[in-house]
Amino acid sequence: IRSLLAGGPLSGRHALVTSGPTWEPIDPVRFLANRSSGRQGHAIAAALADRGARVTLVSGPVSVPPPSGVTVTRVETAREMLAACTAALPADIAICAAAVADWRPAETATLKLKKGAGTPPPALALAENPDILATLSAPGPLRPALVVGFAAETNDVVAHGEAKRRSKGCDWIVANDVSGDVMGGAENEVHLITEEGVEHWPRLPKEAVAARLADRIAAVFA
Numbered sequence: 001i002r003s004l005l006a007g008g009p010l011s012g013r014h015a016l017v018t019s020g021p022t023w024e025p026i027d028p029v030r031f032l033a034n035r036s037s038g039r040q041g042h043a044i045a046a047a048l049a050d051r052g053a054r055v056t057l058v059s060g061p062v063s064v065p066p067p068s069g070v071t072v073t074r075v076e077t078a079r080e081m082l083a084a085c086t087a088a089l090p091a092d093i094a095i096c097a098a099a100v101a102d103w104r105p106a107e108t109a110t111l112k113l114k115k116g117a118g119t120p121p122p123a124l125a126l127a128e129n130p131d132i133l134a135t136l137s138a139p140g141p142l143r144p145a146l147v148v149g150f151a152a153e154t155n156d157v158v159a160h161g162e163a164k165r166r167s168k169g170c171d172w173i174v175a176n177d178v179s180g181d182v183m184g185g186a187e188n189e190v191h192l193i194t195e196e197g198v199e200h201w202p203r204l205p206k207e208a209v210a211a212r213l214a215d216r217i218a219a220v221f222a
């Protein structure tokens with residue numbers, strides 16, 4: 001409704017955004033997770049809605065509030081996130097800002113694991129999770145016209161980001177250095193990597209990064 005009334009540059013477009021961490025259960029009370037707060041993904045969802053898009057936000061467990069005017073689907077695991085994303089298609093735009101757990105425990109215990117006197121700690125066998133960004137980027141009738149991924153790196157940020165753009169098949173990569181306080185923090189310093197080249201953006205509040213990215217996206221659909 002907001003997008004129809006607002007008539008912004010993205011009105012009539014459907015944007016799918018992933019945000020937050022995923023939780024991968026070990027047993028009924030324990031899980032594998034990461035430091036993602038969902039702030040960047042949620043800010044992008046809000047910025048796209050502000051420009052008139054209909055936005056589906058698929059969010060892992062976060063404590064940031066859901067942006068107004070956005071349809072939120074809450075999930076816990078990577079596999080649930082993938083299912084929610086494919087169910088949300090078709091979309092014109094997909095932005096994968098979630099910090100998806102790369103691995104999940106190969107088995108989830110139905111009963112809480114117990115420590116026992118004299119027994120060694122259990123070994124945790126892992127299985128690889130599906131890659132949501134690569135799945136959404138794969139050629140096909142449901143591929144969004146513009147697919148944007150993030151690259152969370154701690155070294156050689158641009159080189160790794162460029163390699164990810166190619167290997168995942170997405171159109172743009174927003175590459176950031178997560179060795180400092182970016183994950184969970186309020187600000188982000190990113191490189192926008194496209195087919196045309198690399199742009200370095202200054203360190204900005206995550207809301208400002210989102211606004212700038214949403215303006216770039218709106219220009220594509222102008």
Ligand code: CTP
Binds near residue numbers: 096098101133
């Ligand atoms: N991503 C995803 N599904 C996964 C893993 C990552 O959709 N199972 C997406 C993220 O949302 C992000 C991009 O892929 O947009 C890159 O994530 P990142 O963790 O930086 O890269 P990986 O490909 O997982 O490689 P690595 O963690 O080993 O650097």
Ligand code: CA
Binds near residue numbers: 100101102
């Ligand atoms: Ca990863």
